[in-house]
Amino acid sequence: MKEIQLTQGQVATVDDKDFDWLSQWKWYAQWNSCINNYYATRPIQVRGKTRSMSMARQILGLKQEDPRQAHHRNHDTLDNRRGNVEPRERCDNAQDRKGLLGYLRGTPSISTYPNYAIDRTEAHQAYLKSKARKLVTKYLELADKYLKKSK
DSSP: OEEEEOSTTOEEEEOHHHHHHHTTSOOEEEEETTTTEEEEEEEEEETTEEEEEEHHHHHHTOOTTOOOEEEETTSOTTBOOTTTEEEEOHHHHHHTOOSSSSOOTTOSOOOOSTTOOOOHHHHHHHHHHHHHHHHHHHHHHHHHHHHHHHO
16 A cells, blocks of 8 residues: 655555556645545546546546546545445445435434434435425516516
């Protein structure tokens, strides 16, 4: 196991056999506010545009157009050892996400905040109420505009 230095004082852990291969590129620590953690990324050119390629996707051989995501089994997004990364479909990867809107597979609570536990049913109901509220508001705004125009 070796470490590759990233920007912002971060380091990525990789297998010994991948170290030399991955060291040919300059890797950056890219903050992801959705998961409150860094990813090791490097810039690549795709059809004339600069995009980011994560180290985990590079290790897995996932091309930019591949819709699958790189999943970190231990949820440490800077641990890019082959035994810790695997390709996953987007919906499967989202189910294993930690946090308020994600949940750990097999646990009844989806909240990580103390004294604030809601189960999947309550979360889904809250989501539907929020969506319904937005739709009703939008409908009323459109109806109001229509009525003003017809006067």
